[in-house]
Amino acid sequence: xxxxxxxxxxxxxxxxxxxxxxxxxxxxxxxxxxxxxxxxxxxxxxxxxxxxxxxxxxxxxxxxxxxxxxxxxxxxxxxxxxxxxxxxxxxxxxxxxxxxxxxxxxxxxxxxxxxxxxxxxxxxxxxxxxxxxxxxxxxxxxxxxxxxxxxxxxxxxxxxxxxxxxxxxxxxxxxxxxxxxxxxxxxxxxxxxxxxxxxxxxxxxxxxxxxxxxxxxxxxxxxxxxxxxxxxxxxxxxxxxxxxxxxxxxxxxxxxxxxxxxxxxxxxxxxxxxxxxxxxxxxxxxxxxxxxxxxxxxxxxxxxxxxxxxxxxxxxxxxxxxxxxxxxxxxxxxxxxxxxxxxxxxxxxxxxxxxxxxxxxxxxxxxxxxxxxxxxxxxxxxxxxxxxxxxxxxxxxxxxxxxxxxxxxxxxxxxxxxxxxx
Numbered sequence: 001x002x003x004x005x006x007x008x009x010x011x012x013x014x015x016x017x018x019x020x021x022x023x024x025x026x027x028x029x030x031x032x033x034x035x036x037x038x039x040x041x042x043x044x045x046x047x048x049x050x051x052x053x054x055x056x057x058x059x060x061x062x063x064x065x066x067x068x069x070x071x072x073x074x075x076x077x078x079x080x081x082x083x084x085x086x087x088x089x090x091x092x093x094x095x096x097x098x099x100x101x102x103x104x105x106x107x108x109x110x111x112x113x114x115x116x117x118x119x120x121x122x123x124x125x126x127x128x129x130x131x132x133x134x135x136x137x138x139x140x141x142x143x144x145x146x147x148x149x150x151x152x153x154x155x156x157x158x159x160x161x162x163x164x165x166x167x168x169x170x171x172x173x174x175x176x177x178x179x180x181x182x183x184x185x186x187x188x189x190x191x192x193x194x195x196x197x198x199x200x201x202x203x204x205x206x207x208x209x210x211x212x213x214x215x216x217x218x219x220x221x222x223x224x225x226x227x228x229x230x231x232x233x234x235x236x237x238x239x240x241x242x243x244x245x246x247x248x249x250x251x252x253x254x255x256x257x258x259x260x261x262x263x264x265x266x267x268x269x270x271x272x273x274x275x276x277x278x279x280x281x282x283x284x285x286x287x288x289x290x291x292x293x294x295x296x297x298x299x300x301x302x303x304x305x306x307x308x309x310x311x312x313x314x315x316x317x318x319x320x321x322x323x324x325x326x327x328x329x330x331x332x333x334x335x336x337x338x339x340x341x342x343x344x345x346x347x348x349x350x351x352x353x354x355x356x357x358x359x360x361x362x363x364x365x366x367x368x369x370x371x372x373x374x375x376x377x378x379x380x381x382x383x384x385x386x387x388x389x390x391x392x393x394x395x396x397x398x399x400x401x402x403x404x405x406x407x408x409x410x411x412x413x414x415x416x417x418x419x420x421x422x
Contacts, residue, residue, distance in 0.1 A: 051097040052366040057350040058096035061362060064352050065089070070104030071112075071125070074355045081125040083113055083138065087145025088359040094153055095366040102153060106165075109146060118176065119168040120191065121146060137190050140177045141209040147173060148214035151221060163221070170218050174225030179203065181255055184237070185229040196256075201265040203255040207241060208274040210234030213285015235292050237261065238278060244316045246299040246309065249275045269314035273356070276308045276322060280330045280360060283337055284367040290338045297338040300331040307331060325350075326357030329364040336368070336375035343368060343375045 065073050071081050072089035086109040093102040113121040116136055123139035125132050150166035153159070179186045179195075181203055188194055189206045196202040215231040241253050241261040248271035252264040263269035279296040282288045300308050307321040308331050322328075328347055335341040350365060352358050368375050 051095065052369040053092055053096040053362050054350075055096070057362060057365070058092065058098060060350065060352050061092060061358055062098075062101060065355050065358065066101060066105065068104075070101070070106070070108035071127075072105065072355075076354050076356070079127055081127075083109070083121040083123045083142025084145060085142075085355065085359065086113065086121070087142050087149060088363065090146060090149035091152075092359065092362050092366070094149055094156060095362070097156075099153075099157060102149075106150075110165075118191075119172040120176065123190070137192050139209075140173070140187055140189055141206075141211060143169060143173050143177070144209070144211045144214050148211060148217065151214075151217045167221060170222050171224075173218070174222060174227070178225055178227075178230055180226075184233045184255075185226045186233065186255065187230055199264075199266060201254040201256055201259065204264045204267070205237065205253050205255060206251065206274055207234065207238050207249050207253065208251065208277040208281070210238075210278075211281045211285070212288060213281070216285075235282075235288065239292060239295070242295055244271070244311065244313045246303060246311065247295055248299055248309065248311055248313065249278055249295070250313055251275050263313050270310065270312055270319070272310045272319075273322070276327055276330060277360065279334045279337075280364055280367065283333060283371065284363055287337070287371055293334050294338045296331070297334040301335045301341075304331075306335070324353050324357035326353060326359070326361030326364065329361045333364050333368055333372065333375060336372055340374070348376055 065075070066089055067073060070089075072085040074080050074082060074085060086105055089105045090102055090109075093099075093105060109121060112125055113123075113133065115133070116122055116138065120138040120143045122133045122136045123142055124135040126134045147166045147169040150162045150169070154162035154166070176191045177188045179188050186203055186205055187209055189204065189209055192198065194202055194204040210230070210233075212231055212234065215227040218225070219227040237253070238249050241250055242248060243250060243263070250263040251270055251272055251274035252267040253261045254264040255261070279293050282293055296308075300306065305321070306328060307323055308327045310319040310322050311317070312319050325347070329343070332341075332343045332347045336343055348365065348368075350358075350361055353361070365376075
């Protein structure tokens with residue numbers, strides 16, 4: 001069944017929105033205040049997408065970090081693979097318009113990490129161990145990245161098979177990983193190990209696991225779960241958790257009432273290789289208001305040297321600057337998103353470094369080329385789908401009407417291995 005007929009059939013009564021093969025894959029998100037209603041979300045596509053990871057960039061990354069069987073390799077950690085890395089690989093392959101490699105990464109992910117008994121993915125694969133999956137617990141950022149890439153692939157390549165794979169993953173993310181806690185909808189870091197029953201400082205939340213561009217898409221696919229409340233929770237918690245002399249976001253925070261949003265016991269009290277991704281995820285899925293990105297710009301650029309910080313929040317002291325190119329690219333894009341400062345040519349020029357830094361570098365360049373093209377060569381967006389919450393969307397009424405006529409219907413393992421992103 002053609003993709004749009006499939007999705008129209010499934011979504012006819014579930015959400016006020018619109019899809020197109022190009023536009024939604026390059027969503028721009030504008031968020032109203034934290035109590036905005038997801039029912040006011042609108043999507044208006046404009047033109048077809050182009051690759052936002054360039055061929056030479058993708059070839060360099062693929063040759064170094066993607067095996068022929070589709071395994072994305074973290075060379076700095078003994079050649080292991082993570083569900084997070086598989087999601088990164090799928091997204092970057094999509095942005096490079098390399099469907100064959102996307103499919104290889106997907107097959108490896110399904111065959112090797114998708115054996116939990118639910119539709120989530122084991123987070124750690126060690127090729128020199130037996131069994132090779134050495135921790136069967138999931139990691140929610142990996143699950144979300146994989147499902148996000150699948151929905152975007154269905155849209156970009158107009159193929160409903162990717163949506164059919166994504167649907168049960170999204171359902172289990174909503175069912176097993178979203179958790180109401182007081183007035184918040186939390187994203188559990190995994191299905192096991194972070195609740196009050198499993199951790200004396202629980203619930204524990206990782207603020208870098210909120211991948212903002214995914215939640216509006218998940219809302220369209222399956223509106224039984226409070227995706228946009230989780231979206232708003234991530235923004236609110238991040239703003240409220242800033243700590244230390246530089247007002248940095250902790251990697252891990254507790255939601256315990258007597259220690260609310262303090263760095264969580266049992267984890268390093270740091271802002272580091274997890275937290276560096278937070279503004280990237282805000283910018284990758286579209287333009288959240290600059291107020292949420294501004295603290296990172298102030299800490300890293302205005303008060304610093306354009307370099308994210310590995311920072312000890314317990315003792316309020318700098319451990320080291322995170323000087324790899326991918327981390328500096330994130331800091332540079334925050335400066336442009338907040339203050340309009342263009343990204344330096346040396347930052348825009350991709351070259352391989354470590355797996356983690358390289359993946360984040362390419363995702364940052366994709367975000368810049370899609371939503372902040374003025375940051376690179378003073379350009380204009382080649383395509384955009386505008387998403388507004390509770391406000392009028394730009395575009396003529398006639399254009400919107402034409403679009404509507406075409407498309408709008410209306411298990412558990414020991415957790416000691418878990419150290420993703422460090």
